[in-house]
Amino acid sequence: MKEKAAAVETRADFARVGAGPAGVMHMQAVPNGQNPEFALKETSPPLAARLRYRGGDKTASTYDLVEQMHYLYVSVVKARDLPVMDVTGSLDPYVEVKLGNYKGVTKQLEKNQNPVWNQIFAFSRDRLQADRVEVNLKDKDTITKDDFVGRVTIELSEVPIRVPPDSPLAPQWYKLGDKKGDKVAGEIMLAVWLGTQADESFPEAWHSDAHNISHADLSNTRSKVYFTPKLYYLRVHVIEAQDLVPFDKGRAPETYVKVQLGNQVRITMMSKDRDLNPRWNEELMFVASEPLEDSIMVTVEDRVGPGKDEILGRVFIPLREVQPRTSDHHQSARFPDPRWFNLHDPSEALETETQKKKEKFSSKIYLRLCVDAVYHVLDESTHFSSDMQPSLKHLRKPSIGILELGILSAQNLLPMKGKNGGTTDAYCVAKYGNKWIRTRTLLDTLAPRWNEQYTWDVHDPCTVITIGVLDNCHVNGSKDEPRRDQRIGKVRIRLSTLETDRVYTHLYPLLVLQPSGLKKHGELHLALRFTCTAWVNMVVQYGKPLLPKMHYVQPISVRHIDWLRHQAMQIVAARLARAEPPLRPEAVEYMLDVDYHMWSLRRGKANFFRIMALLSGLSAVFKWFNDICCWRNPITTCLVHFLFLILVCYPELILPTIFLYLFVIGIWNYRFRPRHPPHMDARLSQAEFANPEELDEEFDPFPSRKPADVVRMRYDRLRSVAGRVQTVVGDLATQGERIQSILSWRDPRTTAIFIIFSLIWAVFIYVTPFQVVAVLVGLYLLRHPRFRSKMPSAPVNFFKRLPSKSDLLI
Template identity: 60%
Template sequence: MKLPQAEEFALKETAPKIAGSGAIIDGDKLTCTYDLVEQMQYLYVRLVKARDLPPKDVTGSCDPYVEVKVGNYKGVTKHFEKKSNPEWNYVFAFSQDKLQASFVEVVVKDKDVVLDDFIGRITFDFTEIPRRVPPDSPLAPQWYRLEDKKGDKLRHGEIMLAVWKGTQADEAFPDAWHSDAAAVGREGVSKIRGKVYLSPKLWYLRVNIIECQDLIPSDKSRPPEVCVKVVLGNQALRTKIVKSVNPMWNEDLVFVVAERFEEQLLMTVEDKGEVLGRCLILLNTVHRRLDNKAVPSKWHNLEKHSVLETEKKEVKFASKIHLRISLDGGYHVFDESTHYSSDLRPTSKQLWKSSIGLLELGIISATGLSSMKSKDGRGTTDAYCVAKYGPKWVRTRTIIDSFSPKWNEQYTWEVFDLCTVITIGVFDNGHLQGGKDSSIGKVRIRLSTLETERVYTHSYPLIVLQPSGVKKMGEVQLAVRFSCSSFVNMLYKYTNPLLPKMHYVHPMSVTQLDVLRYQAIQILSMRLGRAEPPLKKEVVDYMLDVGSHIWSVRKAKANFFRVMNVLSGFIAVVKWLDQLCQWKNPITTILIHILYTILILFPELILPTFFLYLFFIGVWRYRWKPRHPPHMDIRLSHADAVGPDELDEEFDTFPTTKSSDRVRMRYDRLRSIGGRIQTVLGDLATQGERFYSLVSWRDPRASALFLTFCLGAALVLYVTPFQVVLLLAGFFVLRHPKLRQKLPSISSNFFRRLPAKSDHML
């Protein structure tokens, strides 16, 4: 297999004509809300309504609709049956760089079976159309008298409309019909429009099943073997089995629910499949808690439902179940991978801190996109972009039949934590043909690797791994800027815990979080799929990295080499010490002897010298600090040297589809074990990479904080006796448990926020 060239998959810095970089465009700048994209000129036509239209049918009525013609482009509204005063409230947007006409023609027609009748028209010369620059007030529509084909005014018939020239910053742009979509017809416009979606607020629902009393089994000759089954939508969990008429469990079952609450919580007490009683609870009545304080428990009656279909009534009896139910708003509900989270806030808004800045993303264009489907015997692509940060998803409009689409759309997010990642994906719109949306590639950008107030304009390679190997699907050009609103609050974030307090006070297991994350993704897919246009399940799954934890030889190798790369620094130090002992360089060895003697005679200089050395190393490496944001690295991901057999395994289904049952069992077991090893290797590599990032200036704010600490520590330790330092350090390590806090220390919080190369992984 031919290995791909690394240059082909490299990040490229670009210089688009955007106002955010200080460039002047045609003597005018875009507004501040659209300064990260190239200016695009549009001709807008807003059709509001018509009145007193003359009848055309035999019945004395008309079925009016409007055609807007600009050169070779034509937009059509829907028609109204038997209505002489129709209202459309529709906006057409024609891209001026593709127009080959000197006037706009608005034609009102009557819908007919064979040939549509002409009612009237009105034309506008391009030189007479006003230019509107946001944030000017919207142009007010006016009534215009319709003309016949000769240009004479009609006695009856007027149309209210407005025509103006503007840019994509116009508020009419998102909901307008675009000339780029002329091929899909009016019915398909909703499928290609850009939209902003908000994820529903997700909660962890904790159901603490304490006990049951006075259960009445049908077979009284034996003690019942009781368990409680709890069902919420498509989620179902069971308690352990207890043999008793009055069983006790005190088990916690946790579910994911989304506002608005649509499902009800159904609890069923079962004895070997026999239903002993049911209890139905409305989620709107459940207590919401913000901390770890105990929620008051409550006894609920169990209702016995008749098994026979002929008996419709419910028979109540004395059996009860003791429950403690709460919606835990102190947790962050994970829907993304923990390595690429874009939001770490707790569910409850009462626990949110103030924002620290704004993230602005300009989705400019794409080039060299691969053909994703066939149309009329040729390859084509209908591309759009999706970006997710926090609960806000954005989707650009679909550019029809283009391998080099230009979107030039800009979006903004509030930033509450720098240690977060924005994900941008490029997709082919298969909804137009009733199929699935295909992924073209995605980009991840960690905010902490961005300098404040700097505009990053780069062309990112879109890389996917296919059964045939790694492939570049094209490039997407983005402009990114992080603006800080409070520099002090931003630096203070480095000392805070990464996750909300409840994750440390009452932690959940890794396995439990994985299951809950899967349920959260299913809920998001269902809710976002209801929007118009829908954000389809395959898009949500791709953006949220569903299935990324499955075992892969390639991923295990990549993480292994990451670990080896981290250990290479320690190996280099050992080799250097060996060279000193072998007197490979006599001058260096003599200098080390002198330094070693000074440190032994004056031990109080050891720590100040160490921190001062780190300080100077960090300052020296400032010259080589990264200038560009990180991107997907095929070499780091071990995608450039993966074999066909390894690819066959990676793209195999789980469980495997191999023929032998025994091989299938062993193979799945190997993949499960290997997946955990892969995760451990990745976490180990991440810790080492974070250590190296202290002085690499990958996160410029963290490196500056660390070097400031090193300088301060060097000065303090210089004037403090070494024995006092050791004494205080020993007492601190051996301090009483009452003096310890459950939350992580400041140093631990700072270290966990440092960037690692996991952002570069495919």
């Protein structure tokens, strides 16, 4: 068949890859199995929950998805009555906390004999190399060696253990002593205790894992929680204008409207009415975020020549004055009524009302403005969104569960920096819903251990959590050099694939696609648990639409979606970059898959093979039916004949039999259910065996920076692939048009034959019992091959002779 041949050619064409500028092609085999190196590995770490269950350790009740890590905390609060060390009568004190080879230093306070630091130091108990902690108070000297002021030494055996939720340990005054232990002038207030990562001081403490780091870069290593700003859709429906005043009154104006919100600019089409009262009737959409303090600038412009426009009028509309549309009901979800806005003379548009001239300027523009709550996250792909909740809190529905994530550790990370023989400063970022988390940065290690636990409220189970690992390039570096955090790898997990109340502990491979191919940058150790708190609401959620009614009654056009998603990503990245420590744009772009919608031959092949895998199941059913009809297995064919006759005699059993068959198949497949959460599949993504030339094209920015001959070769290859796809799509359209043409009298003879046959068949079915008709049709389809002809049947020939619209194409 032509359609089958075209599909086979398309599949073969997608399996080819370009081998160079000359466009030489060769066949590439599709892999049958995934590389075991890229597979998921189940683990059994000693989580706190198991320790608590076995040994009754109640200290881990809130951190039961991570391994307990014990720390020695030293809180340096303040000092008083310090002696003067310099000849000038001043003192520039700072504190040095030393424990073995680890040393933490507070900020230096100039000319202060009663300094206040309020800094906390955390030393990992696994790395303790001494049995005492020394707190040295020194005076900073820029010329000579720093002066020693005093010291406090505390034995670790005397340090108390603090267990949350106990109150914080009260700091105490300690007398300073000299190097021999004799008392000197001055006191220092300290608090020293042993605790775990569950301690509230843990996030803000200076960690021994981040040793030798400056105070300016210390904030870049801390763990933080961020929230996406509330986003809104701004709809501007430009309808018409009246009484425009062009500069050249002797020509018909060619007008259009430009609307600007911040750095977002949209332009309407040219008005077809070349007069002073033009109409556009076009809707423009923007993304706004709280606080709604910006103004919308609407400008009517006249195209007077190539590249030359003149402003005919302008109006500024504060965003806070735009009427919101937040209801979920059909009647109240209608757009607000449009309004007339007075346009100002462009020469006076920026002046205040008291500065404006009394000159008459009566131009007006008719606009409908509306602000909608964002109900789905525009900054993510719609195929794996992490949130379906509105931006307005009072419109959100109650949560159905809790998601708990334990970021345990990573191992076998690749060195991302060349210093010290190759090292990595790794941290994790996780995003679910509007909540982002960032773990602390562990410096100079290829096997970091974070052991941090976070929770999210879950409103929809069909959502995805994303965890990314990045290399921090903003510590211990020059402020002038351009730096971007490097990507180490990313993990995506769909919540609906998880069993409730089960703890999943796995090593996830960190896969990154680079121009040189697919690379494994290490493994990320995670513990995950999804707890359902409202089973009925969760089950009912599967039958509800993803978005509220207003987004279906008045949906957003397809041409706006990608542009709005890009704008939302920029707003989120800019807002999170202003936090302290900043969550930088490169991390936000990586987590939100900002380049997911760019053209990629690799993704095109992956999607094509996904479609072919679906169609192969359908073709397998037809092959099975053909084997039954051809009596390949006589026993199976006889059983099908028997079942067919039973269903004909008792037609009321047809539907129950179908549903019972589906039930049995589902029960049978329960044994083969996935035991692990799904992970990124390198074979499905066509990433493991991608050709270097394909990857070079995928990583080429838009617009392309390649030489003209390379772009020409890629364009020719794209035309070849698109031609094959075009042929298959055209063949599918042809079959549909043939079905539509049966009763359309496009071919009077085929329509006449069909309606006469329909009349005869209707009379025959009317006078003949249905069971007899079903038996005759079924036995004809299941007839023995001896009674079959090798030529196509009459219905097939008739269908292929029906007219389509392919002969109408130019």
